[in-house]
Amino acid sequence: MIGVGKIKQYTNVLEKPISKGKQEVSLSAFAFLFSELVQYNQTHVDNISELERRLEDAGYAVGARVLELLCHREKGNRRETRLLGILSFVHSTVWKVLFGKVADSLEKGTEHEDEYMISEKELLVNRFISIPKDMGTFNCGAFVAGIVRGVLDGAGFPAVVTAHFVPMEGQQRPRTTILIKFAEEVLQREARLG
Amino acid sequence: MIVCVAVVGHQNNPLYIQSFTEADDDLKLHHIVHCSLDVVDERVNNPKRSGSTLNETFLGLLYPTENYKVYGYLTNTKVKFMLVTTDLDVRDADVRNFFRRFHSAYVDAVSNPFHVPGKKITSRTFAERVSNIVKSFRLNPSG
Numbered sequence: 001m002i003g004v005g006k007i008k009q010y011t012n013v014l015e016k017p018i019s020k021g022k023q024e025v026s027l028s029a030f031a032f033l034f035s036e037l038v039q040y041n042q043t044h045v046d047n048i049s050e051l052e053r054r055l056e057d058a059g060y061a062v063g064a065r066v067l068e069l070l071c072h073r074e075k076g077n078r079r080e081t082r083l084l085g086i087l088s089f090v091h092s093t094v095w096k097v098l099f100g101k102v103a104d105s106l107e108k109g110t111e112h113e114d115e116y117m118i119s120e121k122e123l124l125v126n127r128f129i130s131i132p133k134d135m136g137t138f139n140c141g142a143f144v145a146g147i148v149r150g151v152l153d154g155a156g157f158p159a160v161v162t163a164h165f166v167p168m169e170g171q172q173r174p175r176t177t178i179l180i181k182f183a184e185e186v187l188q189r190e191a192r193l194g
Numbered sequence: 195m196i197v198c199v200a201v202v203g204h205q206n207n208p209l210y211i212q213s214f215t216e217a218d219d220d221l222k223l224h225h226i227v228h229c230s231l232d233v234v235d236e237r238v239n240n241p242k243r244s245g246s247t248l249n250e251t252f253l254g255l256l257y258p259t260e261n262y263k264v265y266g267y268l269t270n271t272k273v274k275f276m277l278v279t280t281d282l283d284v285r286d287a288d289v290r291n292f293f294r295r296f297h298s299a300y301v302d303a304v305s306n307p308f309h310v311p312g313k314k315i316t317s318r319t320f321a322e323r324v325s326n327i328v329k330s331f332r333l334n335p336s337g
Contacts, residue, residue: 071269079269
């Protein structure tokens with residue numbers, strides 16, 4: 001028989017193969033867990049920058065593990081040695097696995113050679129969070145910044161990663177930008193590789 | 195026959211060494227693994243060929259001594275897996291298959307939130323999975 005696909009009919013429902021299930025976690029479960037994480041850390045610190053550092057450290061641990069997992073599972077075990085390669089890996093694969101979609105945009109900074117930005121209209125982790133006015137520029141996206149730092153550090157591209165709110169005209173809520181500033185040695189190595 | 199498997203971190207610190215022979219020559223096997231690390235560094239830092247081989251994870255036969263062969267595998271985070279075997283003719287595909295399953299077990303061990311990256315892997319599940327993989331490799335003699 002040429003080209004005809006045969007669909008196997010299962011007469012008995014017990015003979016159907018068990019589906020692998022959705023590879024997703026419910027957003028509300030994660031939102032509860034994340035809000036609890038933020039609240040717990042808030043009661044244990046005295047100032048905002050310490051809180052941000054703790055969230056980032058939590059994200060760093062996630063990032064290191066995500067890198068190992070994704071390289072084994074998705075990328076077919078190829079190692080990234082170029083800057084653009086690892087950035088596009090973070091921007092598409094990591095975002096897709098963690099948040100279900102690719103990041104909105106990846107840009108190169110204009111003022112400095114070593115700065116790159118990943119922007120998102122609204123980070124998934126910030127969806128149910130509104131920052132009180134007296135907390136200033138604190139952004140719970142520090143958790144995501146920690147994840148990105150964990151991935152880059154594990155892959156051999158040390159960087160300083162921070163999350164910022166960028167107000168946009170015409171939109172009520174500001175966009176979030178993850179700013180990645182690579183260490184000097186990364187740029188030197190990149191220049192050497194040509 | 196596989197005599198030893200080892201996981202070495204990115205600063206060449208040992209994370210997991212397990213030998214599978216009855217004889218008590220752990221130290222000799224550690225020494226062999228340590229010497230092979232030099233070969234790994236050489237392969238990684240001096241790319242004789244550019245392009246796709248720069249990104250390969252499976253490094254192949256590293257260090258043939260008189261009765262041992264050492265195979266290497268490099269993951270994305272510069273963590274190295276070493277396999278010391280006494281078989282004279284192992285197929286390339288078998289070793290790749292072994293490393294693929296080993297990598298899978300390693301990823302699961304590292305995903306443990308109680309595992310501190312950089313410290314030794316102390317998970318019993320990991321040790322059991324590794325010995326299962328080694329046993330199934332042994333039962334399929336190649337060549």
